[in-house]
Amino acid sequence: MSIVISNLCKKYGNKVALDNVNLQIDKGMFGLLGPNGAGKTTLMRILTTLIPPTSGTVEVNGVQIHRRKEIREITGYLPQEFSVYPSFSVYEALDYLAILSRITDKRIRKDTVNELLEKVNLLQYKKVKVKALSGGMKRRLGIAQALLANPKVLIVDEPTAGLDPEERIRFRNMLGSLSSERIVILSTHIVEDIESTCEKLGVLREGKIVYSGTVGELLKSVEGYVWSGLIEPDKLNYVQDNFTLISSVRETEKFRVRILASEKPFEGAENISPSVEDGYMKIIKGV
């Protein structure tokens, strides 16, 4: 099971949204990370055949992306703006979406809907109206919808935006368990989403893949660059202007800063162990 992306380009008029992207994605959970405007949604939309590439190729299990019908049969998609009729119950909504997915046999449809609701932990809410669901529950219903055809590839766009911390963790764990038997691509600008669930990730910046590899390799690449130290409040501007500042926290009269720098940024700063966010910032800021 694999997706192979070669020399992929996408232009909207003169605007280059994807610039010669090369990437291989295998079974498991893959995180696609990048700031707003980096090209993540464009890549997701190409992978789900919603838009064609300008040039380059994508193969999903050996099937070329322009064979839309075949690709759609093996791909499930949860877009950012997923919504269903608010006055349907959870069961009715998924049943309706199952009909649209051409699961016409009533018995099979009933079993499929119940199984999926159980999988996404919504079975006990099957009679609740969609409009009464929390944000996290709605996303889980969206995942159930994306799984209707038991796809080999599941693509999820910014899934945790707007969820509270508990829902976010629950949602991430659910995606993790779904990735044991398929490719799950999680597109996000939230580093935390990737850190806790994805083994591999790709980072997009201005349409280019600027990193692809494991989370472990990313951490290794930033080792030695992360510094922590206490500074006087009047030095904060200097630090901000001259280094990549990850965080600053007030400690009594001073600030504890976390900085990315190739050399010791100031007297008293100490090297500390990196996080995925440090690795991401190093790539994005080009430290």
Ligand code: ADP
């Ligand atoms: P992301 O999902 O990472 O925020 P997008 O794929 O939405 O990035 O956008 C990548 C770039 O392409 C951005 O500069 C955006 O403004 C531009 N873009 C996206 N969709 C269109 C479109 N339909 N027409 C013109 N430009 C677009």
